[in-house]
Amino acid sequence: MSVTASVRKPLITGGKTAHDVTEDICRQVEGKPTQLWLTAVAISLGLLAVGTYALLVTLWEGIGKWGLNKTVGWAWDITNFVWWVGIGHAGTLISAILLLFRQKWRMSINRAAEAMTIFAVICAAQFPLVHMGRLWVGFYWALPLPNTFGSLWVNFNSPLLWDVFAISTYFSVSLVFWYIGLIPDFATIRDRAKNKISKAIYGALSFGWDGAAKTWMRYESVALILAGLATPLVLSVHTIVSFDFATSVIPGWHTTIFPPYFVAGAIFSGFAMVQTLLLVTRKVYKLEHYITINHIELMNIIIMVTGSIVGIAYITEFVIAFYSGVTYEEYAFINRMTGPYWWAYWSMMTCNVISPQLFWIKKIRTNLAATFILSIVVNIGMWFERFVIIVTSLHRDFIPSSWAMFTPTFYDIGVYTFTFGLFFTAFFLFAKFFPVINMAEVKSILKSDALKIEKKEEIREKQEI
Amino acid sequence: METGKNYLVGIYEDENTLVNAIKQVRQSGIKIHEVFTPYPIHGLEDVLGYRRSRLPIAAFLFGLTGTTLALTMMFYMMGIDWPMNIGGKNYTPLPTFIPVTFEMTVLLSAFGMVGTFFVVSNLKPYGKPKIFDIRSTDDKHVMAIDLANNYLSREEISSILNQSGASEVNTRNFD
Numbered sequence: 001m002s003v004t005a006s007v008r009k010p011l012i013t014g015g016k017t018a019h020d021v022t023e024d025i026c027r028q029v030e031g032k033p034t035q036l037w038l039t040a041v042a043i044s045l046g047l048l049a050v051g052t053y054a055l056l057v058t059l060w061e062g063i064g065k066w067g068l069n070k071t072v073g074w075a076w077d078i079t080n081f082v083w084w085v086g087i088g089h090a091g092t093l094i095s096a097i098l099l100l101f102r103q104k105w106r107m108s109i110n111r112a113a114e115a116m117t118i119f120a121v122i123c124a125a126q127f128p129l130v131h132m133g134r135l136w137v138g139f140y141w142a143l144p145l146p147n148t149f150g151s152l153w154v155n156f157n158s159p160l161l162w163d164v165f166a167i168s169t170y171f172s173v174s175l176v177f178w179y180i181g182l183i184p185d186f187a188t189i190r191d192r193a194k195n196k197i198s199k200a201i202y203g204a205l206s207f208g209w210d211g212a213a214k215t216w217m218r219y220e221s222v223a224l225i226l227a228g229l230a231t232p233l234v235l236s237v238h239t240i241v242s243f244d245f246a247t248s249v250i251p252g253w254h255t256t257i258f259p260p261y262f263v264a265g266a267i268f269s270g271f272a273m274v275q276t277l278l279l280v281t282r283k284v285y286k287l288e289h290y291i292t293i294n295h296i297e298l299m300n301i302i303i304m305v306t307g308s309i310v311g312i313a314y315i316t317e318f319v320i321a322f323y324s325g326v327t328y329e330e331y332a333f334i335n336r337m338t339g340p341y342w343w344a345y346w347s348m349m350t351c352n353v354i355s356p357q358l359f360w361i362k363k364i365r366t367n368l369a370a371t372f373i374l375s376i377v378v379n380i381g382m383w384f385e386r387f388v389i390i391v392t393s394l395h396r397d398f399i400p401s402s403w404a405m406f407t408p409t410f411y412d413i414g415v416y417t418f419t420f421g422l423f424f425t426a427f428f429l430f431a432k433f434f435p436v437i438n439m440a441e442v443k444s445i446l447k448s449d450a451l452k453i454e455k456k457e458e459i460r461e462k463q464e465i
Numbered sequence: 466m467e468t469g470k471n472y473l474v475g476i477y478e479d480e481n482t483l484v485n486a487i488k489q490v491r492q493s494g495i496k497i498h499e500v501f502t503p504y505p506i507h508g509l510e511d512v513l514g515y516r517r518s519r520l521p522i523a524a525f526l527f528g529l530t531g532t533t534l535a536l537t538m539m540f541y542m543m544g545i546d547w548p549m550n551i552g553g554k555n556y557t558p559l560p561t562f563i564p565v566t567f568e569m570t571v572l573l574s575a576f577g578m579v580g581t582f583f584v585v586s587n588l589k590p591y592g593k594p595k596i597f598d599i600r601s602t603d604d605k606h607v608m609a610i611d612l613a614n615n616y617l618s619r620e621e622i623s624s625i626l627n628q629s630g631a632s633e634v635n636t637r638n639f640d
Contacts, residue, residue: 018503018604144542153542157551162564169568173575180579183588188503188602207583208592211601213500215586217510221518222582229524229571240564443604444504 011105011445014289018443022188025435028285029189030198033432036284041428048421054414055130063133065411071404072394076412077131078244079386083269084124084419085167085241086262086382089234090270091117092174095181096230099223105298107441108290112281113274114178115434119426120273121171123419128163130415159243166240170233177226180219183209184440238266245389252332252393255320261313265382268306268352271299272378277427279372281436290437293366300365303378307356310385314353332393340405341392344384351381470639471613472498473622474597475631477606480506486608486629487512493625498611501601520578520585527577528570535569536562597637609637 016024058065068075091113098106129138140147142164144154154161186206193199209215242258275296282291321333336345355377359365364374396403430436477483483500490497491514500513510517543549544557583589601607608631610622617625619636626634 022603144538150547153547155549155551156539156543156565157558157561159564162568165565165568169572173571176575176579180582184504184602187594191596191599191602204590207588207590208594209588209602210594210596211501211503212586213502213506213509213513214515215588216502216505217515218518218520218582218586220505221520222578225521225524225578226575229575232567233571236564236567243564440504444506 009294011292011294012108012290012442013292016289016446018446021437021439021443021446022192024287024290025185025437025439026189026192028431029433029435030192030194037428037432041425044421044424044428046421047417048425051414051416051418051421054411055126055418058130058411058415059133059135063131065409066415067407067409067412069404069406071397071402072391072406074394075387075391075406076408076416077127079383079390080416080419081124081127082241082262082386083379083383084120084127084423086238086266086269086386087273087379088117088120088124088170088174088270089238089263089266090274091115091120092170092177092230092234093267093270094274095177096227096234099227100231104445105295107445108287108437109274109278109295109299110441111178111181111434111438112278112431112436113270114174114181115427115430116273116277117174117270118171118178119423119430120270121167121174122426123423125167125171126415126419126422128167159240159247162240163244166237170237173226173230173233177223177230180222180226181438181441182434183207184211184219185435185438187211188439189435235263238262250393251326251328252336252389254329255317257313257316257320261310261317264306264309264313265352265385268303268310268356269379269382271303271306272375272382275299275303275371275375276379279368279375281431285431285436287437290442293368296368296371297362297366300359300371300374303375304356304359304365307352307359307378311353314349328398331396335396336388336392339392339396341388341395344388344392348381348384348388351377352385355381471611472597472637472639473610473612473619473626474635474637475608475610475626475629476598476600476633476635477608477630478632480606482630483606483608484509484512486626486631489629490608490610490625495610495617495622495625496614498609498614501597501607501609503602503604503606506606520582523581524574524578527581528574530577531570531573532566534573535566539565595639598635 012021063077066076091110094106094113095110098110129135132138132141142154142161183206186202187209190199190202190206193202239259239262242262245253246255246258248254278291279296282288318333321329324330335341355374358370358374364370391406395406475486477486480502483502484506487497487500487509491512497513500509502509539562540557548556550556597609598605598607608626610626612619612622615622623634
């Protein structure tokens with residue numbers, strides 16, 4: 001009896017050659033905008049317009065326009081902030097952590113995922129800036145700049161200030177990481193460009209890249225070090241975001257489980273957003289050979305694992321609240337589950353803990369429609385998670401006479417809509433004018449004999465039958 | 466680096482052919498100006514005899530600068546310039562300085578390294594690269610040989626390139 005190790009399945013199917021990759025990816029960049037794309041951009045610009053109105057009114061009249069009251073002083077703004085930052089995490093996880101682990105399947109999804117990271121962080125940054133009421137304050141009060149108060153410096157003991165450093169570092173490092181990867185692909189587009197304008201634009205964007213072996217060697221070294229830097233960075237960002245809550249003395253927030261639990265939740269929601277975006281991109285751009293069912297299944301497995309971690313964290317929090325014997329802590333959790341916001345809590349539990357468990361079934365995790373629906377469900381659940389943590393911990397505070405409920409106004413919803421408009425406009429522009437798949441990296445993993453392998457497998461399968 | 470005007474350009478279809486060709490060409494005593502590939506090929510730098518990149522060292526030094534800068538800034542602001550009594554606690558608690566220190570380290574390290582990369586590789590928005598063959602960013606591997614830098618004749622080099630598996634051998638002149 002002879003045992004043959006099965007050949008690992010090619011990551012890119014369809015027997016693509018390097019030239020096919022160039023053609024397939026450049027087609028969208030070089031072609032005329034389609035009707036579908038124009039409609040999509042128009043819708044997102046519409047969202048952006050509605051949102052901009054709400055945002056301008058908020059800035060003009062102040063955040064009193066929001067539904068905040070003296071008990072619930074933090075609601076949708078911080079919920080949306082944490083939600084968007086969390087979504088961003090998948091991009092860095094894919095490009096940095098999977099690079100360190102040499103997971104080559106990342107190569108056809110990292111470009112779009114990193115773009116998503118950057119746009120999501122931009123959206124997230126709107127909330128801390130806007131919630132200050134006066135935008136300009138966000139720049140010179142939040143940074144350690146000499147000022148006319150003496151100089152009275154920023155407080156480096158405050159997690160909110162750590163957030164300023166964490167988010168801005170995260171954004172700029174992710175942007176650089178993304179851009180470094182884009183340079184060789186811009187050069188490809190530059191060398192194919194027919195008209196002068198696109199030649200000039202992509203020429204400038206490509207920084208004069210020529211693909212010299214020496215530059216590639218340095219590029220590889222830069223990518224590896226950036227991945228090494230971005231890995232602890234991405235873990236630190238959501239850890240610091242969780243410190244905003246964990247270092248406070250509010251029951252329901254003051255827990256040491258927050259950092260790992262937030263990071264897992266961030267990756268969970270981020271991957272769900274990647275699925276939502278990529279399933280559509282893949283379909284519209286006909287990238288089925290690049291983003292295969294295998295890719296989708298692997299991402300679903302990550303969603304399943306991180307979803308389970310999040311589920312365990314929810315239950316652990318509960319047990320620890322009981323075990324602590326602190327009445328306030330116990331009440332905060334019982335109130336979450338059975339209080340007036342029970343519906344938010346149970347939405348969160350259903351969407352985040354129960355629904356990803358469906359991915360244990362292979363048929364579901366390899367089904368596109370199911371994946372798409374579940375990816376949206378997960379993101380709804382993760383929004384509720386932040387809402388539950390923030391609002392239900394605040395709305396019944398230490399004095400029952402000041403207990404209150406939070407109702408969002410049009411302006412709460414409007415500013416959230418603004419970020420959606422911003423995110424989708426940016427993503428659609430990216431999808432049209434930038435290569436959505438990292439061509440250079442994908443070319444490096446093409447097996448020129450991919451077709452041969454497929455044929456061999458087919459023959460073997462037939463023989464087995 | 467002093468570069469000439471007249472080059473012989475060998476085009477290779479496949480990365481394995483290219484790697485073997487580089488070995489063969491270098492063994493026959495030809496100096497390769499540079500190899501241009503559409504994607505990174507592992508081990509190419511060894512075959513070409515390039516020194517390992519020192520960018521990691523740059524990254525480390527920039528990171529160290531970030532660490533020092535952040536700690537100096539915070540100890541100066543919170544400890545010397547305007548000490549603040551917050552609940553009777555230490556003016557300069559090191560543990561709460563760690564997050565900002567870490568972020569500044571990463572920030573300076575990443576930007577410093579990438580900046581260095583751009584400078585040493587001569588990458589800039591208005592950069593005009595010397596393109597030996599336009600297909601090198603698509604699917605062809607291109608080996609450029611500076612004729613002024615080699616003592617062998619054009620014909621000899623050309624035949625060696627052909628023997629080494631080049632699908633085309635072209636001449637390229639820059640003025």
